[in-house]
Amino acid sequence: MSGKDWLSLILLSVLWGGSFFFVGVAVPWLPPFTIVLIRVGVAALVLAFALPALGVALPRGRAVWAALMVMGFLNNVVPFSLYVVAQGQISSGLASILNATTPLWGVAVAHLATQDERLSWPKALGVLTGFLGVAVMMGQAGDGGTFWAQAACLCAALSYALAGVWARRFKPLGLAPLSLALGQLACATLILVPLVALVDRPWTLALPPLPVIAALLGLAVLSTSFAYGLYFRLIASAGAVNAFLVTFLVPVSAVALGIAFLGEALAPRQVAGMALIALGLLILDARLWRRVRTRGGRLPPLDTPEDI
Structure with a gap:
């Protein structure tokens, strides 16, 4: 990757790590579904204005929008809400570490749901190592609330993995990545509006303080709409496998922000679990095995998800 690609990768990790920080700021003041609705609704508005200016076509067709509705549910509504x-129970840093299990779930889901991404021994070893890290972190959960909060994060990561498999159907449709991002965010907004009205009753809520409003705008504009654009640009420039490296960096950013601004801390077992998850992700990266086979030889860049 070029120096510009590395800067984009680091910035993306800060934006996605920052999403956990922004949520941590907003959680004490607003109910969950309201936070998620603001995130996806504002982000959809930003992209709706940006796409025509960028010359990107909007999604069209009933079948496309039906598929986008499922995508918005799996990739936005479920994981963002969870x-x-x-x-509300665990730190933003710990939530980000558990979010890093998404590629582990992705390998398992792809093995079960597709014919061309079967589970190899290196992938199986990576998945087992990563989930061993999860077991280390959750094995000594102090109370039921903490345990179930961690389980919710794992379910969110699984939902991301399911969305990744579902997204395969958009490739033959020729839908531009930013158009896909707008479509799923718009659909997620439509799903959440009646849910927020029934559950949160936002008209009864007090206006949050200015720092919380700023955090919500940062969550929607920076960590969602702008981050989507940066991510897809990074894939186009450096390849999907290199963009996959952001998974290693997001917890670093989230943990650092949580410690610096939210007074959070990680227990030793959480650090150990994070190390095992990172090792599992490293094992999943096909470049490691190519280095073993070539005994340290220089590797060509990998650009397709099938190489993970």
Whole structure:
């Protein structure tokens, strides 16, 4: 990757790590579904204005929008909501570490749901190592609330993995990545509006203080709409496998922000679990095995998800 790609990768990790920080700021003041609705609704508005200016076509067709509705549910409504609920019980740093299990779930789901991404021995070893890290972190959960909050994060990561498999159907449709992002965010907004009205009753809520409003705007504009654009640009420039490296960096950013601004701390077992998850992700990266086979030889860049 070029120096510009590395800067984009680091910035993306800060933006996605920052999403856990922004949620941590907002959680004490607003109910979960309201936070998620603001995130996806504002982000959808930003992209709706940005796409025509960028010359990107909007999604069209009933079948496309039906598929986008499922995508918005799996990739936005479910995981965003579960992480917000979980962060009422656990730190933003711990939530981000559990979010890093998404590629582990992705390998398992792809093995079960597809014919061309079967589980190899290196992948199986990576998955087992990563989930061993999860077991280390959750094995000594102090109370039921903490345990179930961590379980919610794992379910959110699983939902992301399911969305990744579902997204395969958009490739033959020729839908631009930013158009896909707008479509799923718009659909997620439509799903959440009646849910927020029934459950949260936002008209009864007090206006949050200015720092919380700023955090919500940062969550929607920076960590969602802008981050989507940066991510897809990074894939186009550096390849999907190199963009996959952001998974290693997001917990670092989230943990650092949580410690610096939210007074959070990680227990030793959580650090050990994070190390095992990182090792599992490293094992999943096909470049490691190519280095073993070539005994340290220089490797060509990998650009397809099948190489993970």
